[in-house]
Amino acid sequence: MDRQKTKNGMLGAEVRTDLALEAGERLQNDNAVPEGLRVEKLPCEDGAAVITRVHVESGEAARRMRKPIGTYITIEASALAGEDEGYHGKISELLSRQIRELLPKGEQRELLAVGLGNRAVTADALGPKTIDHLAVNRHILPFYREETRKKTFTVLSAIEPGVMAKTGIETAQVVQSIVRSLKPDAVLVLDSLAARSIHRLYTTIQISNTGIAPGSGVGNHRNAIDCETLGVPVIAVGIPMVVDAATIVRDALGDSRRQPVEQTEKKAAAYLEKLQNMYVTTKEIDEMTERLSFTLSEAINALTKRE
Amino acid sequence: MDRQKTKNGMLGAEVRTDLALEAGERLQNDNAVPEGLRVEKLPCEDGAAVITRVHVESGEAARRMRKPIGTYITIEASALAGEDEGYHGKISELLSRQIRELLPKGEQRELLAVGLGNRAVTADALGPKTIDHLAVNRHILPFYREETRKKTFTVLSAIEPGVMAKTGIETAQVVQSIVRSLKPDAVLVLDSLAARSIHRLYTTIQISNTGIAPGSGVGNHRNAIDCETLGVPVIAVGIPMVVDAATIVRDALGDSRRQPVEQTEKKAAAYLEKLQNMYVTTKEIDEMTERLSFTLSEAINALTKRE
């Protein structure tokens, strides 16, 4: 969530969201779906969740979506905001299968999990807290019996690279250093997301094979955490924990005006400027971060077992 | 901040704020200052802060302000959002003097500090965290030499009553129980506040002699933490840590429309409904809660020394 934000020039034109699903919906509402954008609803398992795949397949689609070319899987699971452990377990399994499909196939693979974000900032702590609960096995695998080792499909290790404001180092550089030394088969990046709609807080999981690209689908790639910079596939998994304050206001203005007058827009734009760096969330964020970090970690831990 | 919120029927009519200063400004902007509302700017010390006293002196003023009759002192200290320790120390001293003026006079007095809020919720943890840093002396005073005891002006004790969702007990009932047993000369209530303007986050301290009244200036007093329910003066000290999300949207709409159309309002009202329980804040809230709890505690600790 710490990556550089897109500058949105025009009021109401585009809203910031980390969810490809929301970006796609926006374009659909505006009757502006570009070529190369394909949305696929999956037949869902027992109604527990809705799974959607957004395929961004052209440069034009990437530019309009402000998301890199790739596949974005969204699990909408409204009961995730609740306490039902059985439900969380079910979504963990579902998530695990979705991640598995994006991972490189093979006899045995090695996976490095990366917990992005700042654990000292509640709104940004989901990644580091997920790392806390992972059952890493890379260091103990040499001590396993042959039999056990064969049963373990994925070798798992994990790091928390910290945030640049605290380390003085670009997060991408920290991750690249470790990846060069460990040479994993894939990297799994865990992060807090920002959504457009408050209904998505705590209830939507996005899995993508695009990694984390600061800014948008275009431009400077030096600080991306993706297949290009790391040299291995990068799967990103995240859950919206906040909504940009400016987005909320923009949406409210959009809802309440049909034909925005030029002058009105200017005023509103000045107001929105004030909202930079402000975010909207609920009092449950501390508790939800704790609980959802378990749900994510369970999904990843399940990867270490052969299906 | 956990107290029951005012239901605001009309869009844009009234916005939720815990700051009497903001409530007063709103009435002034609307040219609707009632009788019995008096605002007094104090000649400030060396420009470090602006001190304002809002006197709510009539039932009509209380109703319009949605604040109980009493005095509300506001210290506006914009640099509080920064890290300058010297500045924080200066504001602590200034705050200490303001609290002292509202306290009952006398040879030696006993003060009970109450840290309201839920320490597990960042946005609500200012009160409990302030309590953590207090230099309580009630239990060691009997062991002091006569001389030391005379120098200590205020006997200090402190409790963190918790929140009803965690204790199952009305917070007011917990505080009343302790007050009945301890019989302090005054109670000092510490709490996180909600402001209307994002500029007030972390930068404004409100001190009032009205205690904490759930709801507003009128109605059910059973669960108030005030002079009436506790039987001793109650001084409330708080700092805005969040802004209601609905307030932000209402303000934006207000700014962008001169003559709100009826139909527009209805739509916006529906939108605002969605924002219930949402709040706006910044990524700095975790760090600011930590720092400001020290600033408050230093002011209270200074009360134990004779001026």
Next chain:
Amino acid sequence: MDRQKTKNGMLGAEVRTDLALEAGERLQNDNAVPEGLRVEKLPCEDGAAVITRVHVESGEAARRMRKPIGTYITIEASALAGEDEGYHGKISELLSRQIRELLPKGEQRELLAVGLGNRAVTADALGPKTIDHLAVNRHILPFYREETRKKTFTVLSAIEPGVMAKTGIETAQVVQSIVRSLKPDAVLVLDSLAARSIHRLYTTIQISNTGIAPGSGVGNHRNAIDCETLGVPVIAVGIPMVVDAATIVRDALGDSRRQPVEQTEKKAAAYLEKLQNMYVTTKEIDEMTERLSFTLSEAINALTKRE
């Protein structure tokens, strides 16, 4: 664990332990079992744990045990130090039944849980952290339908009184104040304990009907949290999280000497003096406190359901 420690005059004579089971074993080893001390092993359920009841029934037994007259139930469950959730669940149920037997019988009862200790000190945080996970219902019961209310056997509320060094108030006084106001049918006190044997860390649960008596079985009762001071039955539940450093050394000396020479003792006594306020524990204490607080809270939450 904060209560005043017993002064042990003679080296090796008596060691500090909060566990009646250990105090009884010591007397047995020394062939010094007093009249009025009765130990009863319970036929245990499926080998998951060993349950022992120590009955202290005479003043002489109380004096020698340094424990008030009453019943002390010990659940020895070695796998509690592990991560097996199923096992923790089983012990929670077992614990719940043992607490239930000590509670006053009746149609519907009201229970106040008290989390003793200091949450900022890992070794002392078990009580407060248990409180965090309780499903209190006292405040929502009035809103339940008649049917649901009948199914709920126990009305539960909870407080964390803090420690005197932080509040300036005797913990017993805080608890008494709340009890006077709430008038529960029983009080359930949760606390970290100190054991004599390091094997008991994290693996033994003690339930007693004696409350918490500072010092020992004799003397000053003003600051006790027990039936006498609160006016209602007090059940204390605790788990050893530390061993006194002096106890460890005393035991080692005891093991290595058969006939302690007078001069040797003096030296050792001087050494033990240095160990005051030192405790022995493991690196797992932070994690164990987290996990065991859940095990305790589950047992208490189960009390709110009719058996």
Next chain:
Amino acid sequence: MDRQKTKNGMLGAEVRTDLALEAGERLQNDNAVPEGLRVEKLPCEDGAAVITRVHVESGEAARRMRKPIGTYITIEASALAGEDEGYHGKISELLSRQIRELLPKGEQRELLAVGLGNRAVTADALGPKTIDHLAVNRHILPFYREETRKKTFTVLSAIEPGVMAKTGIETAQVVQSIVRSLKPDAVLVLDSLAARSIHRLYTTIQISNTGIAPGSGVGNHRNAIDCETLGVPVIAVGIPMVVDAATIVRDALGDSRRQPVEQTEKKAAAYLEKLQNMYVTTKEIDEMTERLSFTLSEAINALTKRE
């Protein structure tokens, strides 16, 4: 503190300590000071602290000390266990100067601080918590004006590599990866230490130019964090936060016996086995970790300013 412990075969022969000062004292007491071990007391500044330099200059000295060849500076500052901010500030300055002397000289240098240990384990959290308070500047230096940049003597960055049990990766490998990518002029390693004497808890700072060598002065170097494995000077700074439980017992037995009988030793050895992984500390450890991490970080932050 997580590094592999020395196996001590003989009872009482050698005790585990991370402090070269204590290891040297032990040899002195036994009249067994080897050649190549030189201890130097520094004329101290205004009595605030005692500074000692232990020079381990031969392989024999290293073997006997169980410490790599190099220089170990010890600051004994008994008031560090107290709250006096002025004193802590003075020791920070003193520590800063001692670190500066061990650093490579030059126009401008780049320093990487590494916080070793597990932040979730209080006894092991000093390193990570120190990192939290560092004023890193590596990422903002390009944006400084030429003038400011010249005033900044040291470019500072920081990482928290985590512990192998949580990452699945050897800590040394994580550090090596980052060092290879960043190419700093020196690495500053921060860690919790284990002392032999309880009097050293929280009151002694050790600075060495040897890095962190798992085990002892001899053997497997693959997992060391030192000049040889990193290719740049490594300065280690640590403070004792715990004492090994076995060490305490061994010392007590040593104190109470002049002529240990063979049989007695065997019994005691069996007892000591039980104490593996147990440590001795005080209830203040949580608070002291918090406070001392500030004292260390202030010393390091001061390095970024030209003397």
